Amino acid sequence: MVDEKDNEKDTHGPDETGKTSRASTSTNDRPDDGHFSINDPETFATNIAKVVEQAGKVASAYLNQRRNGMDAHTVDYVNQMARTFGEVAHYWSSDPARAMEAQTRLWGRCLDLWGASSRRMMGEEVEDVAFADESDLRFKDPEWQSSPFFSFVKQLYLIASQWANEMVSDAATIDEHTRHKAQFYVNQIFNALSPSNYVMTNPALLRETLESDGENLIRGMQMLSEDIQAGGGNLLIRQTDTSVFGLGENIAITPGKVVAQNDICQLIQYEAQTEKVLKTPLLIVAPWINKYYILDLNERKSFIKWCVEQGHTVFAVSWVNPDESLKDKTFGDYMQKGVISSIETIRQITGEERINTVGYCVGGTLLSAAAAYLAATKQDWINTITLFAAQVDFTEAGDLKVFVDEEQLAELERVMDAQGYLDGMSMGNVFNMLRPNDLIWPYFVNNYMRGLEPFPFDLLFWNQDSTRMTAACHSYYLRKCFLENALAEGTMELDGVRLHLSAIQTPVYCLAMKEDHIAPARSVFKGCKLFGGPVEFILGGSGHIAGVVNPPERGKYQFWRGAPPEGALSDWLEAAQETKGSWWPDWHQWTIAQGTTRVEARPIGSAQFPPIEDAPGSYAKQTY
Numbered sequence: 001m002v003d004e005k006d007n008e009k010d011t012h013g014p015d016e017t018g019k020t021s022r023a024s025t026s027t028n029d030r031p032d033d034g035h036f037s038i039n040d041p042e043t044f045a046t047n048i049a050k051v052v053e054q055a056g057k058v059a060s061a062y063l064n065q066r067r068n069g070m071d072a073h074t075v076d077y078v079n080q081m082a083r084t085f086g087e088v089a090h091y092w093s094s095d096p097a098r099a100m101e102a103q104t105r106l107w108g109r110c111l112d113l114w115g116a117s118s119r120r121m122m123g124e125e126v127e128d129v130a131f132a133d134e135s136d137l138r139f140k141d142p143e144w145q146s147s148p149f150f151s152f153v154k155q156l157y158l159i160a161s162q163w164a165n166e167m168v169s170d171a172a173t174i175d176e177h178t179r180h181k182a183q184f185y186v187n188q189i190f191n192a193l194s195p196s197n198y199v200m201t202n203p204a205l206l207r208e209t210l211e212s213d214g215e216n217l218i219r220g221m222q223m224l225s226e227d228i229q230a231g232g233g234n235l236l237i238r239q240t241d242t243s244v245f246g247l248g249e250n251i252a253i254t255p256g257k258v259v260a261q262n263d264i265c266q267l268i269q270y271e272a273q274t275e276k277v278l279k280t281p282l283l284i285v286a287p288w289i290n291k292y293y294i295l296d297l298n299e300r301k302s303f304i305k306w307c308v309e310q311g312h313t314v315f316a317v318s319w320v321n322p323d324e325s326l327k328d329k330t331f332g333d334y335m336q337k338g339v340i341s342s343i344e345t346i347r348q349i350t351g352e353e354r355i356n357t358v359g360y361c362v363g364g365t366l367l368s369a370a371a372a373y374l375a376a377t378k379q380d381w382i383n384t385i386t387l388f389a390a391q392v393d394f395t396e397a398g399d400l401k402v403f404v405d406e407e408q409l410a411e412l413e414r415v416m417d418a419q420g421y422l423d424g425m426s427m428g429n430v431f432n433m434l435r436p437n438d439l440i441w442p443y444f445v446n447n448y449m450r451g452l453e454p455f456p457f458d459l460l461f462w463n464q465d466s467t468r469m470t471a472a473c474h475s476y477y478l479r480k481c482f483l484e485n486a487l488a489e490g491t492m493e494l495d496g497v498r499l500h501l502s503a504i505q506t507p508v509y510c511l512a513m514k515e516d517h518i519a520p521a522r523s524v525f526k527g528c529k530l531f532g533g534p535v536e537f538i539l540g541g542s543g544h545i546a547g548v549v550n551p552p553e554r555g556k557y558q559f560w561r562g563a564p565p566e567g568a569l570s571d572w573l574e575a576a577q578e579t580k581g582s583w584w585p586d587w588h589q590w591t592i593a594q595g596t597t598r599v600e601a602r603p604i605g606s607a608q609f610p611p612i613e614d615a616p617g618s619y620a621k622q623t624y
Contacts, residue, residue, distance in 0.1 A: 036206055040213050047214035054221030061228040076411045084181045091171040102167060109159045117152045130158035138196035138437070143203030150203050153195045161190040177405060184402045191436045197445055205449050219451025227447070236425060237432075237443045240460035241453060247616050251458060252293035254305040256314075256615035259605040260345045263320065264329060264337040266617045267345055270304060270314040272601035279597040280383050281313040281346050282356045285339055285363040288319040288473075289427055291465055291620050294549065295360065297458045301549050303584070310588050312356075313602050315346050317363075321467045321622035324420030331366070331476040332494040339370040343381050349606045354383040356591055360548065361519060362477070364390020369487060371506060372499035384594045385531075386509040386587065388548050389519040392501060393488035393527035394481050398520040399434050404482040412478070416471035423624075424466025434517045459545060468624065488530055505533040509590050510565070511583065513540045513547035525569040536590055537565040539573060540583050552582040559583040 038044045092102045113129045120126045132139045132154065143150050168182040195201035199209050199217070209216055223238070230236045245251050256270035284304065286292035295316070296304040307314050317338055322329065346355050359367030364387040371382055391397060416422050432439040446452050454460075486492035492499045508531050512524035521539060528535050540547040541557030550557055562576030579586070605611045 036210055038210050043213040047218055051217045051221050057225045058221060061225055062233060064233055081185045084178055084185060087174050087178050088168055088171045088182050091173050106163045113155050120148050128155055130155040132158060138194055141204045153201050157195050181402050184399055188433060191441060197441055199449055216451040220448040224448045239443055239454055239464060241456040242461050244456040245461045247621050252296045252616035254296050254302055257604045257611035258613050258617040259609045259611055262337050264334060265320060266318045266619045267342045268316045268318055268615045268617055269604050270308050271604060273308050274311045275601055276598040277311045277313050277601050279599050280356050280595045281350045281352055283342055283346055284316040285359040285367045287361040287363045289362055290467060292316055292318045293616055293620060294462050301551055317342055318617050318619045320619050322421055322470045327420030327471045329470045330472045334473055335366055335370045335494055339367055349609050354381055356384045357382055358386040359390055360388040361390055365392060368392045369499055371504045372501055373494055373497055375503040376497050382506050384591060385506050388511050389513050389516055389544050391519045391523050391527055392530060394485050396520060396523040396526060397482060398517055401482060404478055409478055413475050420471055421468040422474050424468055428466045501530040502532040504531050507533055507594055508535045509587055510535055511538045511540055513543055515543045518544045522569045525565055528565050535565055538583055550582045552584055555581050
């Protein structure tokens with residue numbers, strides 16, 4: 001679930017790893033010698049034959065699944081694209097004048113490019129017809145500009161992609177959901193078709209291939225075959241070297257014990273590291289999409305460890321990685337047996353009536369629903385609510401809404417009902433598609449064109465350690481939140497109780513991330529106005545993961561604090577005060593302001609809840 005639209009490449013760059021990963025090392029950084037020649041023709045020919053042999057293995061791994069009839073979901077996705085593009089095409093083709101205009105836009109620019117390129121081949125100095133954005137790293141190699149051929153290829157690609165986007169944006173009669181889907185699909189297609197992704201149309205890749213006599217392609221085809229096999233016939237792009245990481249060894253190593261568990265989750269209590277601790281304990285509810293240890297990656301990047309060091313008695317929910325036996329576990333089950341059961345357990349272990357709570361992403365959505373449930377049933381168990389990049393109003397939920405309409409949801413429910421869950425790879429692909437030029441195509445080029453293994457990176461190890469979602473819970477979440485917006489509208493019912501966010505009088509610390517594509521800042525801002533009590537809205541720098549996992553010691557990014565959340569986010573931000581660095585200390589000060597009393601450090605568990613096993617627990621280690 002990685003989503004950072006950040007300038008410093010948090011998902012695979014030097015600021016996260018301490019060194020530049022091979023996945024982020026652009027072939028564009030090579031020197032421009034303007035010379036393309038085969039180093040050893042005989043070796044090159046032999047290696048190309050080996051590439052063809054490896055390509056056969058790739059095709060076999062891919063087609064095996066298709067022969068077994070296991071690709072219905074992909075077929076449905078392609079059909080969705082075809083129907084969506086059909087509506088756009090109908091607008092332009094249904095009127096002769098519009099059809100002529102569409103063709104004129106494209107062919108006119110192509111003719112301009114042909115003319116400019118011809119003059120350039122004759123030695124004239126001519127200006128480009130199409131320009132890449134300055135932030136587009138795909139076309140930084142000097143050959144994209146200096147070589148007439150590669151310049152022509154680049155500009156032709158840019159003209160076609162710009163034209164396709166215009167066809168979608170200017171189709172006046174299609175509804176906004178269809179336009180949103182079409183725009184998303186266009187971007188996916190043209191990101192895939194970029195000439196920077198392929199050897200013959202990328203000068204740096206071509207140069208590297210010729211210099212190595214094609215050795216890079218042999219390694220790349222072998223890795224491609226392995227990744228298709230690892231994905232069960234679908235491509236599971238390796239983003240990091242997972243072999244160097246182990247849960248409880250160098251990932252999720254903050255000392256703690258599992259003190260309670262059921263078929264939905266384990267509850268972990270962390271060992272105190274201060275003599276005195278805050279009287280009010282803290283519960284962290286992570287999303288069940290991916291695993292909880294995103295907040296306990298390692299000693300340098302652990303929000304959980306940092307909270308323990310500040311004197312919090314920290315508990316965390318670690319969700320089960322469900323199989324088909326849990327297909328009927330609902331959103332209500334996750335609320336009752338996950339959040340509310342954990343709160344009850346913490347109250348019994350610590351003897352405290354009220355606790356502080358944190359919910360991250362969909363964990364924050366569930367926590368908000370649980371808080372509304374407790375408010376409706378007059379159970380005053382929550383002292384504070386903190387939401388990290390969590391939505392409760394889904395009207396502006398961003399590109400994820402592309403995947404949610406009645407037709408697509410019905411098909412997804414059919415798939416989930418057949419297998420009992422949504423597999424983690426499907427959700428991982430969705431999140432990767434939100435940022436394909438960061439999470440798909442750099443790795444495609446690095447792994448399969450250059451034949452390089454990506455560097456070990458803890459965040460991407462977590463990103464690939466995906467989890468399944470039960471059919472009943474995921475269906476309810478998509479329908480009630482994305483499709484009906486029931487939590488915001490006050491129409492959601494769980495266990496016979498109507499939920500109203502306005503009934504929640506508990507103080508709320510609501511954190512949105514400025515460059516978040518999963519929980520867009522404007523969506524989080526809109527939702528935080530629905531709570532009935534005081535709300536502190538904070539806007540952090542960077543994206544869904546890097547902005548949250550941002551220890552103070554690193555001195556990265558910034559956050560904005562301002563007036564209560566009213567009006568538009570842009571207006572709020574204009575008047576807000578920017579502070580450099582992490583928001584973690586700001587949150588801690590806000591939390592202790594709601595209760596400063598400290599007591600002697602607590603032991604782990606109790607007579608009623610003795611420790612079961614060491615953190616991170618067996619649920620976090622479940623894989624399929």
